[in-house]
Amino acid sequence: MRLLVVGNPHLAPALRALGHAVCDALVEHPDLCVPGVPFDVATLLARAGGTFDAVIVADALGPPALPYGLEHVDLPRLFWAIDVHVNLFWQRHFARCFDLVLVAQRDYLPQIEAEGVPAHWLPWGIDTTIFHDAGRPRVHDLAFVGRLSAHRRKRSRILAHLAARFPHHAFATDPRRALDWAETAAVYQQARIVIGESMLDDLTFRVFEGMACGALVLAERAANGLTTLFPPGEVLDVFGPDDLVEKTAWWLAHDAERAEVAARGAALIAARHDMRHRMAEVCALLGRGVPRRDTRGRGGRDWALAAYFGVARGLMEPARTIPHVLAALASAFAAGDVDGLLAIAELAAITGEVERARRLLDHVGRMAPDDPRPAALAAALAARAGDPIDASAALAVGRALEAYGLGVWVGFAPAPGFDLPRTAWDWYLRGLAGGSSEAALRAGELALGAGCIDAAVEVLSRAVELAPADAHARARLATARKRAYCCEAPGGP
Numbered sequence: 001m002r003l004l005v006v007g008n009p010h011l012a013p014a015l016r017a018l019g020h021a022v023c024d025a026l027v028e029h030p031d032l033c034v035p036g037v038p039f040d041v042a043t044l045l046a047r048a049g050g051t052f053d054a055v056i057v058a059d060a061l062g063p064p065a066l067p068y069g070l071e072h073v074d075l076p077r078l079f080w081a082i083d084v085h086v087n088l089f090w091q092r093h094f095a096r097c098f099d100l101v102l103v104a105q106r107d108y109l110p111q112i113e114a115e116g117v118p119a120h121w122l123p124w125g126i127d128t129t130i131f132h133d134a135g136r137p138r139v140h141d142l143a144f145v146g147r148l149s150a151h152r153r154k155r156s157r158i159l160a161h162l163a164a165r166f167p168h169h170a171f172a173t174d175p176r177r178a179l180d181w182a183e184t185a186a187v188y189q190q191a192r193i194v195i196g197e198s199m200l201d202d203l204t205f206r207v208f209e210g211m212a213c214g215a216l217v218l219a220e221r222a223a224n225g226l227t228t229l230f231p232p233g234e235v236l237d238v239f240g241p242d243d244l245v246e247k248t249a250w251w252l253a254h255d256a257e258r259a260e261v262a263a264r265g266a267a268l269i270a271a272r273h274d275m276r277h278r279m280a281e282v283c284a285l286l287g288r289g290v291p292r293r294d295t296r297g298r299g300g301r302d303w304a305l306a307a308y309f310g311v312a313r314g315l316m317e318p319a320r321t322i323p324h325v326l327a328a329l330a331s332a333f334a335a336g337d338v339d340g341l342l343a344i345a346e347l348a349a350i351t352g353e354v355e356r357a358r359r360l361l362d363h364v365g366r367m368a369p370d371d372p373r374p375a376a377l378a379a380a381l382a383a384r385a386g387d388p389i390d391a392s393a394a395l396a397v398g399r400a401l402e403a404y405g406l407g408v409w410v411g412f413a414p415a416p417g418f419d420l421p422r423t424a425w426d427w428y429l430r431g432l433a434g435g436s437s438e439a440a441l442r443a444g445e446l447a448l449g450a451g452c453i454d455a456a457v458e459v460l461s462r463a464v465e466l467a468p469a470d471a472h473a474r475a476r477l478a479t480a481r482k483r484a485y486c487c488e489a490p491g492g493p
Helices: 011-017 041-048 084-097 106-113 153-163 181-189 205-212 244-253 255-272 275-288 299-313 318-328 338-350 354-367 373-384 391-404 424-433 437-450 453-466 471-483
Strands: 002-007 021-024 054-058 077-081 100-103 119-121 140-145 169-172 191-196 216-220 237-239
Touching: 002 011, 002 041, 011 021, 011 275, 077 084, 077 275, 084 106, 084 299, 100 106, 106 119, 140 181, 140 205, 153 169, 153 191, 153 244, 153 453, 169 181, 181 191, 181 205, 191 205, 191 244, 205 216, 205 255, 216 244, 216 255, 237 244, 244 255, 299 318, 299 338, 318 338, 338 354, 338 373, 354 373, 373 391, 391 424, 391 437, 424 437, 424 453, 437 453, 437 471, 453 471
Parallel strands: 002 021, 002 054, 054 077, 077 100, 100 119, 140 169, 140 191, 191 216, 216 237
Antiparallel strands: none
């Protein structure tokens, strides 16, 4: 097959190794395809020349490669949503531009399918020419590679518990210098145990990498298919707040058992979880036929919403993206497109056209009287203009948005100037700022449900401070603190 690949750089080498012809857009046409800047897929196809059998777009860390015009492409269109657990807020819109979405985190399949798009679970795959057992002496009892920051406090506590009890470790956590793949593999190849901390219950890269390098992976218990792919006790093991230290000590004390499980894990990765296995699965899907979806009527609008939320998150360059967004949303009035009109209203408010934003919100409010978003945004604009919202009103807005399905956007941290409240979480924080313990409790419940454990500890601590006699708030804080490894880990020597 001849395939056009846009985005993640790890797909093209694996596809070529399988014998397919690949145009790797970001590598071969870097002047046209720039992450964080919109580019026309039709221009890319013309530049690449010849005919293709499919277009595959895959996300990567940092600014996304976001081609527009996919609705006019007469080819099977696939999107691999790899970091969907932190990018769903924009990927759910972008997904609608495709015929099939490949989802790396299994539990997000229903959320993509809810957008009307077929979805298929495709976990991450690794490069086993880099990640493999090189036969090095295992001089580290424990290894972990990953940055520490204010956003990784749970990770810091896990490693602190371990470092206090197991001195022979290699924790590469300097935020100023991330290890490359070869350096990471070298650490894992010299470790007896690789620690796999999970963020937001995700199936992490280091689980695959540590196993491939012949270490026993001790992974934090997580969802998204971890134990389906890797049965605990057979090819790895899992831990939680109650048994982190106990399990670590047991595996270090049982060399033969550890080596046996680690060897099975390495063999399983080599047999089934290389990136070539993943791309072979993609090509098999294409070979069987991917039904085409007619997205011409709304594809541009869906791209525009994804791009707008990318701008609001700081992933897309505003000056070069917003004009394309507005052009793609030009038909929102005629189409009665509530989401498109709300995006236009937000952009108007952000760029100083507040009166225009208010008129748009009033229009959308009449068009969709059961949708709480126009009133919520209008209230936010009024607050900016000096008409403050008290804690009880903020709590009420938050409840309305939560009931509508807008609880919290995991991974969304607004770019400067784009900090309008959009979700129940945003409004509950406003209620908390006004001294509402109930708003703090609601925010804590949202954070717990989304797996944002450190945030849950923070807001539930405030709930208890504001209402120390509230037994439910204290119980929820205790749950959050345990899941955040705030307490002394039991089972230590």
